[in-house]
Structure formats: structure tokens, C-alpha cells
Amino acid sequence: MSTLKVENLRKEYGDVTALDGVSFEIEDEFAVLLGESGAGKSTMLRCVNGLTEPTAGSIRLDGQPISGSRSDVGMIFQQHNLVEGVSAYLNALTGSLDRVSVLTSLLQWQSREDKLRALDALETVGLLDEAGQRVSQMSGGQQQRVGIARGLVQDPRLLLADEPVASLDPASAETVMGYLKKAATEHDVTALVSLHQVNIAAYFGERFIGLRDGDLLFDVRRDDLTPELIDDLYGDVETVGLADSADAESVRVESEPESVEHEPETERAVSR
Ligand SMILES: Nc1ncnc2c1ncn2[C@@H]1O[C@H](COP(=O)(O)OP(=O)(O)OP(=O)(O)O)[C@@H](O)[C@H]1O
Numbered sequence: 001m002s003t004l005k006v007e008n009l010r011k012e013y014g015d016v017t018a019l020d021g022v023s024f025e026i027e028d029e030f031a032v033l034l035g036e037s038g039a040g041k042s043t044m045l046r047c048v049n050g051l052t053e054p055t056a057g058s059i060r061l062d063g064q065p066i067s068g069s070r071s072d073v074g075m076i077f078q079q080h081n082l083v084e085g086v087s088a089y090l091n092a093l094t095g096s097l098d099r100v101s102v103l104t105s106l107l108q109w110q111s112r113e114d115k116l117r118a119l120d121a122l123e124t125v126g127l128l129d130e131a132g133q134r135v136s137q138m139s140g141g142q143q144q145r146v147g148i149a150r151g152l153v154q155d156p157r158l159l160l161a162d163e164p165v166a167s168l169d170p171a172s173a174e175t176v177m178g179y180l181k182k183a184a185t186e187h188d189v190t191a192l193v194s195l196h197q198v199n200i201a202a203y204f205g206e207r208f209i210g211l212r213d214g215d216l217l218f219d220v221r222r223d224d225l226t227p228e229l230i231d232d233l234y235g236d237v238e239t240v241g242l243a244d245s246a247d248a249e250s251v252r253v254e255s256e257p258e259s260v261e262h263e264p265e266t267e268r269a270v271s272r
Pocket of ligand 1: 013016017018035036037038039040041042043044
């Protein structure tokens with residue numbers, strides 16, 4: 001259970017204003033950041049994660065200012081940043097390190113609690129039986145689930161994900177989002193996830209924050225996410241199914257193919 005409060009957040013890169021005084025507050029929710037390319041979603045997530053220094057404004061997690069990279073904030077990247085040559089388990093256990101030799105030697109002094117937490121996180125994302133499998137032999141969707149497990153192992157209060165399913169085909173994207181939602185729910189973690197796919201966002205999100213050119217365009221709960229708001233954000237997009245997508249309580253976790261190939265980048269659920 002945690003509260004993220006962003007107030008008047010501003011980020012300038014030279015002449016470019018990536019965020020122009022954005023404020024919102026999310027509490028124990030699965031929140032989705034929406035917006036066109038360049039709207040400021042990644043900048044927002046990087047500021048919240050402490051990876052980018054804001055120009056002005058404040059970010060607080062449970063009342064404490066966020067500064068620098070924090071262990072109570074877990075981050076999941078589009079490219080999942082895994083070490084492909086080692087197992088899912090080792091990746092989950094020691095995700096922030098990038099050298100196999102370091103990873104392997106670390107096993108000797110990782111605590112029993114960490115090891116159990118890594119296995120628990122892999123179970124959350126449906127990969128307990130694959131814990132010993134090399135990441136290089138897993139599908140793109142499975143790899144992203146390892147990335148989610150790794151984000152959970154540090155026991156964060158806030159989980160951030162930047163376009164976590166952008167490089168997956170629609171079916172795998174839904175599966176991975178299902179596990180991400182399950183992970184946030186089971187571990188009582190507030191989540192802030194940027195997504196391009198509006199229909200997937202509408203299906204899984206509880207709260208929707210729309211950014212346009214660095215401004216907050218809307219901040220609504222699921223019932224208030226209308227096709228008109230989406231049109232406002234993206235222009236003319238396909239929003240069929242938006243109204244029917246309200247109930248995502250039962251996550252979809254079974255449909256991903258167990259292929260060892262990486263899924264190709266396919267068309268997004270919404271044509272933009
Ligand atoms: N390191 C940087 N240096 C200069 N400009 C940057 C930098 N990072 C982002 N920008 C600019 O800030 C604006 C917001 O970029 P940002 O990556 O946050 O958008 P986004 O919504 O995440 O886009 P995308 O969906 O393409 O990732 C863009 O105009 C971008 O070009």
C-alpha cells in the first residue's frame with residue numbers, strides 16, 4: 001500500500017519542455033500513463049524512478065521525497081535488460097547486475113530470504129517450473145515476465161513499467177499485462193505503467209493519466225475513460241471495445257505460446 005504524489009513536475013532538456021508542470025496522485029492503484037510518442041511518458045517514469053533529475057516540482061512516495069534510484073521503486077523496461085546466458089532464477093535474484101561471473105558468485109552470499117523471494121516472484125509470473133531455464137531460450141513474453149519477477153524481488157512499494165509490452169504481439173502483450181497486474185495486486189504494490197495500446201490499457205488499468213506535449217490532458221478512473229478523451233489524446237484511433245473492457249478482475253494468464261523464438265514486433269492494438 002503506497003501513495004505516489006507528483007506535484008508540478010517540470011523537466012526541460014535544453015529548449016525542449018518534456019514535462020510542463022504535471023500533478024497527480026495515485027494510491028494503491030494500477031495506473032496507466034497514456035500519450036503519443038514524445039508526450040513525456042518515459043520522462044515521467046524516469047523522474048519518478050530517480051533516474052532523471054526534474055527541473056522543478058516534487059515527487060513523493062508515502063510522503064518521502066524521491067531522489068536518486070531507490071530500492072523501494074521497481075522498474076520494468078521494454079527491453080527487459082536481462083542477462084540472457086543465465087537462468088530466469090539468477091536474473092530474478094540479481095537483476096541489477098550485468099556480469100554473469102558476478103551473478104554466479106553472488107549466489108553464495110544471497111540470503112535465503114532473497115532466494116525464496118526470487119522463487120515466489122517467478123511463481124507470481126507463472127514461471128516457477130522454468131526457473132532453471134536460460135533466459136535466451138525463452139520467448140519474448142516469458143522474458144518480460146522474468147523482468148517483472150526481477151522488479152518484484154526487491155519488494156518495492158511502487159512498480160514502474162515503461163512500455164513493457166511494446167515489442168510483443170497482441171496475445172503475448174495481454175498475457176504479460178495480466179501477470180503484471182497480478183503481480184501488483186498480489187504484492188500490494190502501486191503501479192504506474194506507460195502503454196501505447198489503448199485497448200490493453202483500458203482492459204487492465206484502474207486509473208488513466210493522459211499526457212500531451214508534456215501537459216496533463218486527463219486523469220480519470222476507468223468508468224470515466226471515454227472514447228472522446230482517447231480521441232482528444234491521439235486523434236482518430238480505433239477505440240472499439242473500450243466501453244466493454246471495464247472488468248479486468250480475472251487476468252489472462254494462459255494464452256501465451258511457449259515458443260523459444262522472440263515474438264516479432266507486430267502492429268499495435270490501436271492504429272495511430
Ligand atoms: N535525454 C533527452 N535529451 C533531450 N530531449 C529529450 C531527452 N529525453 C526525452 N527528450 C524529449 O522530451 C520529450 C518527451 O520525451 P519522452 O521520451 O519522455 O516521451 P514519451 O512519451 O515517452 O515518448 P515515446 O512513447 O516515444 O517513448 C520529447 O520531445 C523528447 O524528444
